[in-house]
Amino acid sequence: MNTINTILNILLVIVFFGAMIFLHELGHFVTARLCHVKVLEFALGMGPKILHRTSKKSGTIYSLRLFPIGGFCAMLGEDENDEVKDNPEAFCNRPRWQKFIVLISGAGMNLLTAFLAMCTVLCLSGTAFSNRVSGYYVPSYAGGLKIGDVITAVNETEVKTKEELDAAILALKNDMATFTVSRDGESVTLTPVGLPQYRKDGVFLRMADFVVSGEEGRETEVIHYYAPSGGAGLLVGDVVTHVNGQKTSFYTDVSWEVALAADAPCTLTVLRTDENGNTEEVTIENIVFPVSSEEGVVMGNMDFGFEKREISGLFDLIDTAFTECVSNAKIIYRSLIQMIAGRFGTAGISGPIGIAGTIAEVASYGIEPLLQLFVIISINLGLCNLLPLPALDGGRLIFVILEMIRRKPINPKYEAYIHAAGMIILLAFTGVIAVMDVIRLIGG
Numbered sequence: 001m002n003t004i005n006t007i008l009n010i011l012l013v014i015v016f017f018g019a020m021i022f023l024h025e026l027g028h029f030v031t032a033r034l035c036h037v038k039v040l041e042f043a044l045g046m047g048p049k050i051l052h053r054t055s056k057k058s059g060t061i062y063s064l065r066l067f068p069i070g071g072f073c074a075m076l077g078e079d080e081n082d083e084v085k086d087n088p089e090a091f092c093n094r095p096r097w098q099k100f101i102v103l104i105s106g107a108g109m110n111l112l113t114a115f116l117a118m119c120t121v122l123c124l125s126g127t128a129f130s131n132r133v134s135g136y137y138v139p140s141y142a143g144g145l146k147i148g149d150v151i152t153a154v155n156e157t158e159v160k161t162k163e164e165l166d167a168a169i170l171a172l173k174n175d176m177a178t179f180t181v182s183r184d185g186e187s188v189t190l191t192p193v194g195l196p197q198y199r200k201d202g203v204f205l206r207m208a209d210f211v212v213s214g215e216e217g218r219e220t221e222v223i224h225y226y227a228p229s230g231g232a233g234l235l236v237g238d239v240v241t242h243v244n245g246q247k248t249s250f251y252t253d254v255s256w257e258v259a260l261a262a263d264a265p266c267t268l269t270v271l272r273t274d275e276n277g278n279t280e281e282v283t284i285e286n287i288v289f290p291v292s293s294e295e296g297v298v299m300g301n302m303d304f305g306f307e308k309r310e311i312s313g314l315f316d317l318i319d320t321a322f323t324e325c326v327s328n329a330k331i332i333y334r335s336l337i338q339m340i341a342g343r344f345g346t347a348g349i350s351g352p353i354g355i356a357g358t359i360a361e362v363a364s365y366g367i368e369p370l371l372q373l374f375v376i377i378s379i380n381l382g383l384c385n386l387l388p389l390p391a392l393d394g395g396r397l398i399f400v401i402l403e404m405i406r407r408k409p410i411n412p413k414y415e416a417y418i419h420a421a422g423m424i425i426l427l428a429f430t431g432v433i434a435v436m437d438v439i440r441l442i443g444g
Contacts, residue, residue: 009360014068016359018044020110020378021071024385027109028073028102033058035098038076038089046070075102079416092412099400103393110382111325114375118321121371127308128320129251133238133270134307136227138209143193145179145210151220152187153180162214169195172206196228196290196303199263204293209303227303232287234268234304241281242269249323251306256331259299260338263291266300328379354436390422 022044029042039058043049045065052063065071077090084090091099122128151159154168155178169177176192195206213221240248243257244267258266265286273279289300311317355377362373386394399415 013356023109023113024106025071025073027105031102031105037091040074044071096404103397107382107385110378114378115325117371117375129306130309131240132307134305136230136304138225139193144190149181149222161219233284238270258302261300262298390418
């Protein structure tokens with residue numbers, strides 16, 4: 001059974017990546033044909049050909065290649081040379097605006113299909129997350145702790161006073177907390193939970209997300225739950241419009257801003273409506289959210305959730321899908337900036353091998369999460385291809401834009417050298433990422 005699952009996961013990953021690469025190259029292919037550029041070969045995969053067919057009408061070779069790790073749309077005159085100097089079907093001889101469209105269309109196709117996939121997700125669910133607070137997330141509550149419980153032990157440590165309870169929670173550090181409580185005269189052991197963390201002097205410590213009485217005779221009795229945002233003044237029903245000055249429209253926006261803030265105090269701007277229907281803007285300051293750390297990268301964690309709202313009609317569907325795609329694009333762009341700045345180190349870098357594991361895992365949760373992952377990776381692929389780096393579409397676009405500004409072509413020999421050097425660097429970088437993915441895979 002495990003062998004069958006492994007084979008199915010491999011096939012899923014191949015189809016997943018193949019679809020995105022096919023769509024990307026299809027964008028180039030369609031616009032090239034519309035701009036009367038001769039396409040020499042349209043290939044899915046790399047390496048030796050497995051199957052191929054030559055169109056009698058256009059002369060284009062359609063091929064399927066052995067290694068499902070890429071694809072290409074080879075156009076006549078893509079790398080200018082004397083043999084195509086006077087050929088009007090050569091890419092290099094087409095008007096600059098047509099070259100611009102052909103180059104940008106691959107990424108454009110990825111972004112378009114991401115939008116369509118998001119529309120499909122919203123159609124399947126019929127709902128979307130709003131930016132209205134629905135309630136606080138308290139891990140101990142999720143683990144089964146109830147108001148009125150008297151905590152008698154944390155893991156193997158017995159506690160009788162508030163001070164002993166606080167000390168036992170501090171001693172957890174990165175460990176899970178298993179509470180034993182006295183409930184209705186019975187001793188009950190709860191599900192292990194990861195209590196919120198905070199960082200002090202470079203050390204991560206657990207914190208209680210509940211309050212106990214502390215009064216003699218019932219010192220460790222839980223009297224209510226506590227979330228930092230709620231303690232700072234955030235109310236259920238508030239609409240979060242900004243986090244640290246950044247506009248937020250969806251769950252992903254807020255989650256990203258809180259994550260980026262790590263253990264620094266956050267400022268939330270919310271719209272609050274009173275019982276009379278009057279709405280006012282309220283600023284809530286100095287919220288220090290719980291944090292988590294992975295590979296040395298500290299990220300903040302939201303301690304509240306958002307309401308879901310129903311999608312009402314076609315225009316709402318289109319607007320919501322578009323806004324969510326833009327939100328994801330902004331997060332990807334800012335993540336890249338943070339990575340270049342050294343905030344994430346190598347923790348945020350993953351290649352096809354690492355992503356393949358994520359695809360297989362997400363697929364086990366159903367079609368909607370898989371489509372959402374498709375949206376994120378498609379947007380990522382589209383935006384990364386537009387980066388102004390040699391060998392990428394964005395790098396080639398830079399040369400076209402320079403030609404438009406200078407009103408004369410750049411020496412094709414120099415451009416070829418730059419793209420060749422960029423390709424070598426890109427392949428080397430891809431190899432390093434692949435090694436890192438394998439190391440993570442082996443290390444679990």
